Amino acid sequence: MKKKFYSVISVLLSLAMLAVMPACSQDQGAQKTVLQSTASTAASVVQLDVFSASTASTTAAGVYDNTWWGKVLKEKVGVSLNILPTGDQAQEKLQALMASGQLPDIVIFKTNKDVQNAIRGNMLINLDDHMDKLPNVAKNAATALKYSRDYISNGTGKAYAITNAVGPAESFGSEPSWGPYLRWDLYKKAGSPAINTFDDYLSVLKKMQDAEPKTTDGKKTYGISLWKDWDNYSMFMAQELSPTLGVDCGDQLAQLPFLQVDFKTGETKNILDADSEYIKSLKFYYQANQMGLVDPDSLTQTYATAKSKVTQGRVFFSWWAWLNDAYNTPARTNAALPTGFAAVLPKDTKTLVPGENYVGKSWTFAISSATKNLDACLKYIDFMYSTDGLQTLFNGPEGVTWKTDSSGKPEMTEEGWKYVNDPNSELPGGGKLADGIMIGSYGLSTGFINPKTKEALSYQLWDSTKAHIIANQTKLQKDWSGVTGSKTTLDFINANKMAITIPLAQSLIPSMTDDISASASRIGDIVKSDSWKMVFAKNDAEFQSYYNDMKTKAEGLGVKDVYNWSLKNWDTAQTKAKKYE
C-alpha cells in the first residue's frame, strides 16, 4: 500500500526532473545573475517596484540589472527597477492594487481618471512638496506641471502626477507616418503619370498590375491588399486615407468614435455621412475592387499574411513606410535595376505631422505614498525629465553608440549604426538599443532640444543622422531623389508644404466612459461588417444599399449619442488646449 503511494511520488518527481533537465544550462546563468544583482543592490542601489499601465509598449516584467540601461540607472540614479507583471491585464491589476490601498513605489498611469482615484485614496505623494528635489521637472516640464495641477489633481491644485513625452514633435526620422507609397520601379514602368487626386491611383495601379501581372516566381500580384484584424470601431484600412488629407477620422489618432475632424479648417463631420473621408475611402477601395486591383483574400487574411505578400512583391501599394521595409531589402533596393517602394504623393496631400506638446501625453508618472524610498523615487523621476538622462536612454551610452564632435554636435558612431540597422543585436552590457525606454514612458519627447548640444534628444532627429541617411542612400532612393529633387520624403513634404500639424487639443481628449465605449463597439460591429461588404459590393446599387443599411442600423443603435459625446469631448479638448498653447 505504501509502495503505491511512493511510486506515485516518484513518478511526479521524475516528471519534475524531466522538465528541469533542458533548462539546467540556462538556469545556472540566471541564478548567478540574481545573486550578483542582490549583492550589488545591498551596497547602495535601491530597488524600486514599478507598475506601468502601458500595454502598448513591450514592457516585460522583471529586473533589468543586466542591460546597458539598467546599468545606467544604477550608476547615475542609484536605482534598479523591478517592473511588476501586468501582461494585458494592466488595468485590472491597477484596480486590484488600488483596492488593496497600496501602490508600488513608481506608478505609470494610463488615464487621468485613475490618477484622480488614487489621489482620492491618498495613495500618491504630493510632488509640490518635493519640488526642490525635482529641478529638471520644474525646468523642463513647467507647462505639464501646471496642467497636472489644473486637471489631474482631483481639485486639490497640487501636482501628484506628471505627464509624459513633454516637448516638441515626436521623432520622425526621414519618413512621415502616412504615405502613400508605390512600387517605384513599376510606377516608372507605367510612365510615372501625375497623381493629382487620390482617385488617380486607380488607373496607375491598373497599369502597374498590367506591367507585372505575376511575380518572378509566378504568383499573382495585386494593386492593394487589405486585412481585417486591425479593425477597431470602423474598418482600419479605410481610416488611412484621411490622415493624408489633414483629417482625423476619430479612430487612429485619438478616441473620438465616429467623429471626423478636419485639422485644416476645424470642420467636424460624422464619419457615416455620405461625404466623409471614411466613406470616400470605402468608395476608393470599391472602385479598385471593380477594376480587379484588390486582393480577394482581403476579407479573410490577417496582417501577417498581407505583410508576407508585400515581402514577396505581390502588392504595389502601401500606406506606411514601415510596411515598405518588408519589401525594401538592401538586395532589392541596391540591385542593378533597383525595385522597391517609394513615396508617390497626390498634389493635394496634407499629411498629418505631430506638433509641439508641452502638456504631455495622457500617461503620467507618480510616486506611491506607501514608498519607503521616496528620495530614490524622486531621483528617478527627475532623471526621466532630464535632458542628459533621456539622451542616454534614447540613444545608448555616450562613447559607445554616439559621441559629440568637436563643435559639440552629437552623432551616432559606426557601432551605433550597427545597433540601429540590426535592432535585435545586443549592446555591450546586454539589452537592445530600443530597450532604453522599455517601460514605455519617458518624461521629455524625443524632439526635446538639449541645451547642451542644441539638438533633439533622439538620434533620429539629429542633423548628423540626416547626413548619414543621405550619404547612405540606396540606388532606389537616389533614383527617387533625382526625380523629385528632395533627399527624403519628409523633405519633399516640407518643400511642397504638404504637412498639417496635429493640434495640441488632439492629445487632451478625455478617455471614453464605459457606456460610450460599449455603445461605440456595438455600433462599430455594424459599421465594420457593412464597410467590408461595401468594398466588395458587386455594383453601385449594392454599394449604396449596404451604405443605407449601415446608416439605418447605426442610427438605430444610437450613433448620434456617441457622436455628440465625441463632439463634446473635442470641444473640451480644444478649450483646454487654448490655455496651454
Added chain:
Amino acid sequence: MNKLKISNIVFRIINTSVFLIITLICVFPFYYIFINTISNNDLSSAGKILFYPIGIHFGNYIEVFKLKGIGQAALVSVARTVLGTILTLLGSSFLGYAFCKAEYWKRKFWYRFVVIAMYFNAGLIPWFVTMKSIGLYNNFLAYILPTMVVPFYVILFKTYVEQIPPSLEESVQLDGGGYFVRFFQIILPLSTPILATIGVFACAGQWNSFMDTLFLMKSQNLFTLQYVMYQYLNEVNALANLMRTSQATNVNAASMNLLTPTSVRMTVSFVVIVPILFVYPFLQRYFVKGIMIGAIKG
C-alpha cells in the same frame, strides 16, 4: 462458421479504422501545432502549413529558450506543480473523507459551506486584497496553499469513499485504528483511481495557471514558465499593436520580421503542452479500479 468469420473480419476492419480515425483526430492538433512551429514563419501565419512542414527551422524554439529567466521559471513551475498537486491530493481527499463521517460536528453545514465556494466567487479584487492581507503577496505559498481544498475534488473524493464498504474500515476500527490510520491505510490505497483523476486535474491546473503570477508576484524569481510564455506572447502582440496604432515610427520593421504572433503562439503552446502530456500516461495505470471483491467475508 464461414459467415461468422466474414462478419468478424468486417468488424475488425471497421473497428480498426474507426479507432484509427479517432486516434488521428486526437493526435492531429498536436502534430499540426508542431509542424507549424518548425515551418517558415510567414507560411505558418498565412495558414499554409497543413499536413507537412515546409522550410524547416528551429529558430522559434531557440528564441523561446533564450528568454530571460526561463530556467528559473521552469523550476518554479515544476515545484508548484509537484508540491501543489501533492497538497491538493492530501487536503481535498482528507476533507472529503472527513465529510463522510456522520459524527463530524455540523457536517452538513460545513460540507455546504465548502461546496458553495464552487458556485460563488467574490471576484478579482476581494481575492487580491485577501491574498495580500494574509501575506501571500509575492510568496511562493500563494501558488500551492489556496488550491489545497478544492470543493470539486472534495465532492469527487467524498462520493468515491461513500461506496467503499464501511465494514473495511470497521475491521480496522475494531483493532484500535484511529481516523488517520484508517484514512492512510485503508481509504487512500483503495482510492487510487479517484486520486489519479484528481491528480491529473490538479497537475494540469497548476501547470497551466499564470493569473496568480500576474497579480500576486513581483519578484522575478517567482515567475512561472506559463507566465514567461504569456509575457513573451504579449510582447510580440504589443509590437504588432504598435504598428496598428500608427506609433510605429520608432519600431523598425526588421524586429517584426523574424517572429510572427502565430509562430510564437504555436511554439509557446507546444513548449507548455509537452511536459504535461507526459503526466497522463504515467498515472493511467492507477485509473484501474481498486479490487475490492472478496475483501469482506460473510
